[in-house]
Amino acid sequence: MKTLLRSLTAGALAVGGLLSTASLPASAAPKKIVTCFRLENNVVHTHRFRGACAKGWTRKKPTPNPIASVKVENPASANLTETGSTLLYPLWNIWAPAYQAEFPQVSLTTGGTGSGTGIADAASGTVNIGSSDAYLSSTQRSATPNLLNIPVGISYQMIEYNIPGVTAHLNLNGTVLAGIYTGQITKWNDPAITALNPKITLPATPIVALHRSDGSGDTFIFTTYLSDTDPAWASKYSYGTTVSWPAIPNALGENGNGGMVSACAKTVGCIAYVGISYLSSVLGDGQTYAALQNGLGQYVLPTVASAAAEAAGFQAQTPANGTISMIDGKIKGGYPIINYEYAIVNKQQSSSSVAQAVRSLLEWCIDPSYGQSQQYLGQVNFVTLPTKVIVQSYKQIKQIQ
Numbered sequence: 070m071k072t073l074l075r076s077l078t079a080g081a082l083a084v085g086g087l088l089s090t091a092s093l094p095a096s097a098a099p100k101k102i103v104t105c106f107r108l109e110n111n112v113v114h115t116h117r118f119r120g121a122c123a124k125g126w127t128r129k130k131p132t133p134n135p136i137a138s139v140k141v142e143n144p145a146s147a148n149l150t151e152t153g154s155t156l157l158y159p160l161w162n163i164w165a166p167a168y169q170a171e172f173p174q175v176s177l178t179t180g181g182t183g184s185g186t187g188i189a190d191a192a193s194g195t196v197n198i199g200s201s202d203a204y205l206s207s208t209q210r211s212a213t214p215n216l217l218n219i220p221v222g223i224s225y226q227m228i229e230y231n232i233p234g235v236t237a238h239l240n241l242n243g244t245v246l247a248g249i250y251t252g253q254i255t256k257w258n259d260p261a262i263t264a265l266n267p268k269i270t271l272p273a274t275p276i277v278a279l280h281r282s283d284g285s286g287d288t289f290i291f292t293t294y295l296s297d298t299d300p301a302w303a304s305k306y307s308y309g310t311t312v313s314w315p316a317i318p319n320a321l322g323e324n325g326n327g328g329m330v331s332a333c334a335k336t337v338g339c340i341a342y343v344g345i346s347y348l349s350s351v352l353g354d355g356q357t358y359a360a361l362q363n364g365l366g367q368y369v370l371p372t373v374a375s376a377a378a379e380a381a382g383f384q385a386q387t388p389a390n391g392t393i394s395m396i397d398g399k400i401k402g403g404y405p406i407i408n409y410e411y412a413i414v415n416k417q418q419s420s421s422s423v424a425q426a427v428r429s430l431l432e433w434c435i436d437p438s439y440g441q442s443q444q445y446l447g448q449v450n451f452v453t454l455p456t457k458v459i460v461q462s463y464k465q466i467k468q469i470q
Contacts (some may be wrong), residue, residue, distance in 0.1 A: 156344030176367015185284015202286020243298025252317030
């Protein structure tokens with residue numbers, strides 16, 4: 070009987086994870102991790118399972134169905150330059166070596182300088198591709214009619230904070246964020262914040278509001294969210310890649326997403342808006358991020374699934390030139406701060422060979438078999454473009470000469 074009890078106790082402890090694998094028989098040792106694949110909506114998804122793939126997943130990597138109208142050209146030799154969005158910059162540094170492995174005759178120099186610089190440099194011809202989280206305004210399109218804004222991916226933004234002792238995901242909305250950035254809400258235990266988070270004990274830590282000091286697409290989408298949700302902000306400050314930030318005591322201006330993340334890590338009480346491609350850096354610093362209120366009043370965390378849900382609600386409305394705000398839609402389960410990432414490109418390049426190389430690179434970036442695969446996008450938590458938008462982007466790319 071004692072032997073039986075010892076055996077049952079050991080088994081129970083093993084199930085509860087309280088015994089080391091060394092004390093278990095070989096048959097109970099942890100199973101090998103396997104990488105599995107699934108093709109969904111013509112996008113290859115990757116997931117790791119223990120032992121065997123779950124239902125609907127396979128060990129063999131499937132091949133997406135080609136989008137008939139999208140062809141990646143084999144370009145002549147060319148040297149290309151890209152600069153702009155610091156949110157898109159990590160993805161360009163993943164895309165570039167992968168593209169060059171297939172087309173070594175094309176060199177690509179990338180730079181993270183902010184969306185405002187990316188747009189300006191593409192307009193002046195300083196670079197071949199300007200990356201931006203913001204679409205071209207009507208004023209910019211009128212001033213530079215040869216510029217295209219081509220969607221090349223879908224990203225989203227998180228609201229990071231550094232509150233000692235608080236690791237939970239706070240609920241925040243546009244009204245509270247506007248109150249913080251206008252200096253009306255100055256401490257983390259302000260009633261406006263605690264009312265949204267009744268189960269979380271918040272300290273009286275002063276809030277330090279971080280904003281971008283450079284021209285930024287992240288500023289564009291963040292201030293668009295504030296404008297859409299807070300009429301007072303909309304009437305006084307509006308939105309843009311740069312805005313006249315309210316002059317409040319506890320505010321800091323930082324350069325680039327990297328600057329926002331590093332400053333927030335060392336600034337107790339900080340709050341910052343940061344592109345999702347920096348999620349690993351935020352988590353690595355021991356910080357966390359908020360669930361935001363969407364257009365239906367739901368508080369939603371920034372995930373690939375919630376961003377994809379928001380994007381799906383705007384797919385049919387996306388015009389041929391890709392110019393659309395996808396902020397704060399009334400979409401069930403949708404995260405409210407998402408955006409297309411744009412390649413800003415002049416239709417008229419310096420030569421036909423350069424134009425062909427630019428087309429080839431962007432064709433590769435939007436192809437589900439290549440740049441739109443989660444093999445690349447998954448590394449920065451981006452969402453794949455819908456087929457309709459891929460086709461629209463391809464038609465814009467073909468205008469580059």
